Amino acid sequence: MISMDTLEKGWRQRSRAVFHAKPVVSDEGILFGIGTVLVRRTGGRFDFASDAERAVGLLSIAQRCPAGPHLLHHFRKAALAWTRDEKALAQFHLAYARIAPLESREDAKRLFLAEALIEAGVPPLQLARMVGAGSPEFEKRGGTIPISPEIQREAGMYRGDGQTDRTVAEILPRRLRRPLNRL
Secondary structure, eight states: OOOHHHHHHHHHHHTTSOOEEEEEEOSSEEEEETTEEEEEEETTEEOHHHHHHHHHHHHHHHHTSOOOTTHHHHHHHHHHHHHTTOHHHHHHHHHHTOOOOOOSHHHHHHHHHHHHHHHTTOOHHHHHHHTTOOOHHHHHTTTOOOOOHHHHHHTTOOOSSSOOOOOHHHHSOGGGOSOGGGO
């Protein structure tokens, strides 16, 4: 059990740190708010295997609505760029995730408290559900990353009936469907 005194003391110490309104990649991992770690980095590697649920849960709480597990795709790309020492590219990949910025330090405090509860053993998605921001899509698929209809639409793969078996010719604009010898 965590006491409120312990939480307040921890917040006072952490609140002096840098406020990140948007997620950033660092040597500690992927950070958001004031030092809240979404995905930990240990031994030079980002721990997506055990932190996927944590990241989705914390993002759901930060955004006050379910976070799509497709965000993990952008996080993985950012982590890969960071490990290849392409720091600016890593930040670009996080920007592509289009995560709304935290508006205040109070939002960061909510994230800090959620992280403390997760560290104390509360399952992240259960915590997100308790505050009304769970991600049922992530839970339903057992923690896998689905391709949502929105992403399918953006990639030109979605026909509206749930099918994603379109060919490249169907995805290309009509003017680019000409045979190669006519290009």
